[in-house]
Amino acid sequence: MKRWILLFMLACAAGNARALEVFACEPEWAALVRELGGDAVSVQAATTAFQDPHRLQARPSLIARARQAQLLVCTGAELEVGWLPLLLRRAGNARIQPGMPGHFLAAEFVRRLEIPQRLDRSQGDVHPQGNPHLHLQPRNVARVARQLGERMAQVDGANATVYRQRTEQFLARWDSAVAGWESRAAALAGTRVVAHHRSFSYLADWLGLDVVATLETRPGVPPSGAHLASLLEQLTPAPPAAIILTPYENEKPARWLSERLQVPVLHLPFTVGGDEASVDLVSLYEQHLVLLEQLGS
Amino acid sequence: MKRVNSAALAATLALAGPEALAGDDIEQLRQMIDALRSDYEARISDLESRLAAAERSSQVARRAAAEAVDIAEESAIAAGGGQVAANAFNPGIGAVLVGRYADLDGGWESIPGFATEGELGPGEDGFSLGESEVNFKAAIDASFFGNLTLALEDEDGDTEVAVEEAWIQATSLPGGLTATAGRHFSGLGYLNGFHRHADDFSDRPLPYQAFFGGQYIGDGLQLRWLAPTALFLELGAELNWSSRFPATGEGASPDAWTLFGHVGGDIGSSHSWQLGLSYLDLEVTERAAGEDGEEAFSGDSALSGIDFVWKWAPQGNSALTHFKLQGEYFQRREDGLFGDRSYDGDQNGWYLQGVWQFQPRWRVGYRHDQVDSDNGVQFLGTALEDPDHRPERDSLMLDFSPSEFSRLRLQYTRDRVTGETQDQLVLQYLMSLGAHGAHKF
Numbered sequence: 061m062k063r064w065i066l067l068f069m070l071a072c073a074a075g076n077a078r079a080l081e082v083f084a085c086e087p088e089w090a091a092l093v094r095e096l097g098g099d100a101v102s103v104q105a106a107t108t109a110f111q112d113p114h115r116l117q118a119r120p121s122l123i124a125r126a127r128q129a130q131l132l133v134c135t136g137a138e139l140e141v142g143w144l145p146l147l148l149r150r151a152g153n154a155r156i157q158p159g160m161p162g163h164f165l166a167a168e169f170v171r172r173l174e175i176p177q178r179l180d181r182s183q184g185d186v187h188p189q190g191n192p193h194l195h196l197q198p199r200n201v202a203r204v205a206r207q208l209g210e211r212m213a214q215v216d217g218a219n220a221t222v223y224r225q226r227t228e229q230f231l232a233r234w235d236s237a238v239a240g241w242e243s244r245a246a247a248l249a250g251t252r253v254v255a256h257h258r259s260f261s262y263l264a265d266w267l268g269l270d271v272v273a274t275l276e277t278r279p280g281v282p283p284s285g286a287h288l289a290s291l292l293e294q295l296t297p298a299p300p301a302a303i304i305l306t307p308y309e310n311e312k313p314a315r316w317l318s319e320r321l322q323v324p325v326l327h328l329p330f331t332v333g334g335d336e337a338s339v340d341l342v343s344l345y346e347q348h349l350v351l352l353e354q355l356g357s
Numbered sequence: 358m359k360r361v362n363s364a365a366l367a368a369t370l371a372l373a374g375p376e377a378l379a380g381d382d383i384e385q386l387r388q389m390i391d392a393l394r395s396d397y398e399a400r401i402s403d404l405e406s407r408l409a410a411a412e413r414s415s416q417v418a419r420r421a422a423a424e425a426v427d428i429a430e431e432s433a434i435a436a437g438g439g440q441v442a443a444n445a446f447n448p449g450i451g452a453v454l455v456g457r458y459a460d461l462d463g464g465w466e467s468i469p470g471f472a473t474e475g476e477l478g479p480g481e482d483g484f485s486l487g488e489s490e491v492n493f494k495a496a497i498d499a500s501f502f503g504n505l506t507l508a509l510e511d512e513d514g515d516t517e518v519a520v521e522e523a524w525i526q527a528t529s530l531p532g533g534l535t536a537t538a539g540r541h542f543s544g545l546g547y548l549n550g551f552h553r554h555a556d557d558f559s560d561r562p563l564p565y566q567a568f569f570g571g572q573y574i575g576d577g578l579q580l581r582w583l584a585p586t587a588l589f590l591e592l593g594a595e596l597n598w599s600s601r602f603p604a605t606g607e608g609a610s611p612d613a614w615t616l617f618g619h620v621g622g623d624i625g626s627s628h629s630w631q632l633g634l635s636y637l638d639l640e641v642t643e644r645a646a647g648e649d650g651e652e653a654f655s656g657d658s659a660l661s662g663i664d665f666v667w668k669w670a671p672q673g674n675s676a677l678t679h680f681k682l683q684g685e686y687f688q689r690r691e692d693g694l695f696g697d698r699s700y701d702g703d704q705n706g707w708y709l710q711g712v713w714q715f716q717p718r719w720r721v722g723y724r725h726d727q728v729d730s731d732n733g734v735q736f737l738g739t740a741l742e743d744p745d746h747r748p749e750r751d752s753l754m755l756d757f758s759p760s761e762f763s764r765l766r767l768q769y770t771r772d773r774v775t776g777e778t779q780d781q782l783v784l785q786y787l788m789s790l791g792a793h794g795a796h797k798f
Contacts, residue, residue, distance in 0.1 A: 123591075142796040
């Protein structure tokens with residue numbers, strides 16, 4: 061009997077010592093959680109860089125994962141509106157419901173671009189709270205990191221000092237990396253690009269890129285032949301430097317236009333895991349700059 | 358003053374020749390040069406201190422500017438919200454508009470061998486409005502979520518409003534439990550949990566029509582438990598008091614109970630699957646068959662089913678192309694009285710369908726569905742008379758979705774439900790407006 065009690069207590073202790081279970085909706089937030097939590101967390105991303113975070117389904121494996129999570133880290137601003145509310149209702153997990161400390165949305169802590177003046181689906185799949193692809197602006201990453209580190213400390217008090225310390229370390233590293241990127245950004249300012257979707261608005265805002273057109277007629281509506289033809293006509297007098305794409309976007313419309321305009325299609329990693337070099341947030345940003353710099357040379 | 362001093366020195370030097378400089382003069386000059394040097398040193402240190410002050414104030418200004426940006430961003434953020442909600446409005450309100458044109462080659466209203474109730478079959482020829490639906494959903498408070506769906510239908514010139522769903526859900530129960538109360542789509546089977554406008558074909562497969570009148574909707578309680586495992590494992594139970602077909606709902610005790618379980622997961626990043634088992638037990642009282650309902654069934658009805666779905670999308674990215682294969686099999690045993698005759702019947706039915714999105718916005722699909730009955734020879738001339746053919750159909754569909762919120766569909770069905778082959782053609786539109794719909798697996 062005594063042995064059983066001892067075993068039970070050991071099991072409980074092992075349970076307490078377990079890493080903080082984090083459910084991240086996108087790879088960029090999983091990467092940030094890893095930076096701030098190190099070995100104290102166990103995190104998995106619901107989407108990969110090759111999946112459109114708008115279009116996911118609340119599939120069984122994700123529901124099972126959300127059931128176990130102590131902290132949910134997502135973008136918000138309606139990026140996951142199609143699947144996250146349903147996932148949360150199916151998960152039977154009170155800790156990560158909206159309003160709980162375990163429910164963390166990055167969009168709550170940054171200034172969002174492109175907040176629509178008019179809410180009307182004739183404008184496409186518009187998000188009332190602005191463009192949700194907000195992780196490609198370093199100031200946003202820093203702001204989210206500061207808030208997330210504090211939230212992790214709140215949810216997992218036992219490791220609070222670890223999270224706070226790692227957050228400070230990350231921010232120091234991040235600030236010096238950002239200073240380096242910004243010194244290179246001047247050379248990129250004014251580069252004219254065409255994007256598939258409004259996925260790179262924050263990056264363009266930061267680096268001063270000029271997104272002259274999007275291949276989608278309206279957000280979330282796949283490019284039509286007529287729209288591509290009109291883009292060709294519009295862009296022929298002054299072709300852009302490149303057509304930029306995320307790993308999950310359809311390459312076909314971009315190829316069509318690139319062949320006719322004689323400009324390259326540039327695959328940007330977009331998020332962590334989007335190419336071999338982008339293994340964490342710092343290398344992700346570095347890779348975007350390197351790829352864009354190659355355009356000019 | 359300083360300028361005058363230097364001018365005076367220059368003038369003295371110019372006027373007096375070097376030979377004219379006496380000892381006194383040299384001493385005087387030295388004093389003047391010393392005065393000048395100390396004067397310049399004072400001016401340089403003055404400039405240096407002014408420069409340092411300017412640098413300090415510019416640093417202060419820069420910090421103030423950064424703080425101002427932060428404050429501006431923070432107030433913009435505070436104004437913006439950022440929550441994941443079904444809609445910026447509370448509650449999320451959505452409406453679904455459905456309409457179609459059909460050429461049915463005769464059509465049908467009941468399935469031979471099955472005593473059913475309610476609207477069955479492919480519907481009316483020509484243009485008709487389908488079920489228009491209005492949905493409200495929102496978190497009620499920190500513990501409950503609520504959902505109301507009203508269906509508007511035209512019935513012989515009158516518009517009828519039906520409550521299709523009206524349920525509340527406790528979302529903050531411990532231990533992976535979720536409880537639902539009210540009128541809800543039962544958790545049995547796979548397709549049963551979906552709204553009909555989310556279906557891949559213009560009507561429900563034959564087993565759903567024969568066994569549930571299209572969809573099994575219960576009034577009662579549902580409890581689901583999700584296992585704390587990496588593999589998705591969900592178990593559920595329901596107690597229902599419904600009076601909709603196939604239930605008849607009378608009395609204080611529940612007339613139906615349901616058990617169901619689902620397992621599911623991913624294989625790599627491109628495949629995901631789900632497998633389910635369900636059981637429905639009904640206590641039926643005087644369930645009329647068909648329009649005239651001259652004979653009714655009373656007794657026990659036990660239905661069990663198995664369902665599966667497998668989805669494929671390259672690297673899990675369903676935006677470009679994806680494929681879905683789903684199938685369900687049900688069998689039912691009914692035991693009791695039909696009219697005044699003893700009745701012990703067996704029925705079964707299944708469907709299998711595949712839908713392929715071959716390029717963005719375009720999908721093509723095929724479905725086979727069929728039902729079988731073995732009710733015994735004593736029911737000749739009634740709704741339970743076993744047909745000498747098997748009611749079955751083969752359907753092909755092609756649909757086009759201009760956006761996530763609209764869909765146009767063309768469906769061809771080779772229909773052998775009545776015994777003679779019908780070629781049916783349906784052209785359908787399904788549009789949703791308002792709150793963003795849920796991407797259910």
